[in-house]
Amino acid sequence: MHTNGPARGTSRRGFLGSCGTAIAVPYFFSRARTLADETRSPSDRFSIGLIGAGGMGVFNLEAAAKWIDVVAVADVDAGRAAAAAAKLSGGKAAVHDDYRRILERKDIDVLHIATPDHWHAKILVEALLAGKDVYCEKPLTLTIDEGKIIRRVQKETGRIVQVGTQQRSTFPLFVTAMALVAEGRLGRINRVQASIGNAPTSPSIPVVSVPKELDWDRWLGPAPAAEYRFLPATPVMGKDGKPAPAQPHTNGHYEFRWWYEYSGGKLTDWGAHHVDIASWALQLNGQTAGPTSIGGLARHPVDFKDGMPVQRDRYNTATEFHFTVNFPGGTTMIIRHDADNGVLIEGDKGRLFVNRRKLAGGVVDALKDDPLPEAAVARVYKNLPMEDNERKAHWACFLHCVKSRAEPISDVHSHMKMLNICHLAGISARLGRHLEWDDAAEQITGDDAAAAMMARPSRKGYEIEMG
Ligand SMILES: NC(=O)c1ccc[n+]([C@@H]2O[C@H](COP(=O)([O-])OP(=O)(O)OC[C@H]3O[C@@H](n4cnc5c(N)ncnc54)[C@H](O)[C@@H]3O)[C@@H](O)[C@H]2O)c1
Helix, strand or coil: CCCCCCCCCCCHHHHHHCCCCCCCCCCHHHCCCCHHHHCCCHHHCEEEEEECCCHHHHHHHHHCCCCEEEEEEECCEHHHHHHHHHHHHCCCCEEECCCHHHHHCCCCCEEEECCCHHHHHHHHHHHHHCCCEEEECCCCCCCHHHHHHHHHHHHHHCCCEEECCHHHHCCCHHHHHHHHHHCCCCCCEEEEEEECCCCCCCCCCCECCCCCCECHHHHHCCCCCCCCEEECCCCEECCCCCEECCCCEECCCCHHHHCCCCCCCHHHHCHHHHHHHHHHHHHHCCCCCCCCEEEEEEECCCCEECCEECCCCCCCCCCEEEEEEECHHHCEEEEECCCCCEEEEEECCCEEEECCCCEECHHHHHHHCCCCCHHHHHHHCCCCCCCCCHHHHHHHHHHHHHHHCCCCCCCHHHHHHHHHHHHHHHHHHHHCCCEEEECCCCEEECCHHHHHCCCCCCCCCCCCCCC
16 A cells, blocks of 8 residues: 555655665655545546556556456457456456457546557557547557657547656656756756667567467558567576576567567667656756757668568567767757666756666765755656556556546657657668758658658558547
């Protein structure tokens, strides 16, 4: 159970200290209101439909369990749908193979979408048009133009959308970092760096028959037709002499993220987290204009022709990369694979580093003598209710917004602005050249081939249904 006070058995100072550099910041667990206070009676619980019952869909709804009842589950893998319904609802939830059956239900107003990335835009837009509020996993899109559609539909329908970038709800690490930026402790920010790690490679993955419980054609959906590939995991020995967990290679479950057909690789999978934090920092520092250009270097495990991989049998997303994104006034954002995973924020008065385990830097040490004002963190978090665990906090924020109709902390508009940067990096990587960008028009300029990659054709029958 979350509390309004510090974690059980710790002083506020002790709890904060246990999360990284010892930072004495007496603020955010002092807030009077959490979602638990708002959701007391059974009638206050939320009936949720889950679309995409894989690792993240189940994990997320387990985190939100104390506030929700899962009443319907849809997955194109019948085995996964049934297993999720059993785990999340004791088998009470209705099980569907087609997400549209959930969209039709008038008794379900709130959805969680956790399909692979290539399905997000289509299902999200159709869900908003069907009148649902949605917690949708990141990244919301595969292309820049999909983002324009989502933003328009969200604005027109007024539905609540929380993006699954839960780092925005991470107290005290990322949120304290943002409060330090917003309070001007680093001065004017002139450089941010998102280091997001490298993507794996694979051997050649053979075409095999599709498991009988998986509807592969519907799994592919809007993506180009492709055969199903799978190579079982090769057992490896851990340092302790015991078998270590090993991942099979496939173009299907989980591993879809290493194929441009279904994802943007690390540039969107982790870019959606750390480029988001880097972009949030710039925005809080008064940088409202978006980037003007991007360039850099990327290495892929296969050859590319006209921006598309020529080999079809193995992972194809960038394994190594270093990009510089240029903003007006000389501010730069670096996106790279090879520094410590996290975000470095540099201003003319100081710098800080933040990741999921630590917050460090001179401005952090200085908090001992000069703590942040009580309201600073609350303000950065849009004065939304806070919980003491990032996954729960992100869900609490979403469900509070469903009730209050406030804008969640991971709103579609800021998400699209930062995802444009991730997609630009992906296009630059695939074409191997510098790109110019008109942020007001949201358009790549002076390069027709690159501009054409702002959209992708949908497979026939899987276009977004605009009603
Ligand atoms: N926020 C985070 O930290 C975080 C972490 C991991 C994954 N994710 C995101 O969550 C999403 C899912 O990732 P995952 O690792 O759980 O993948 P996964 O492959 O384990 O699960 C995806 C599920 O969606 C199902 N699916 C595919 N098409 C569908 C459709 N049309 N209708 C219904 N179900 C469909 C698949 O069969 C599969 O069961 C991805 O977008 C990923 O980026 C976010």
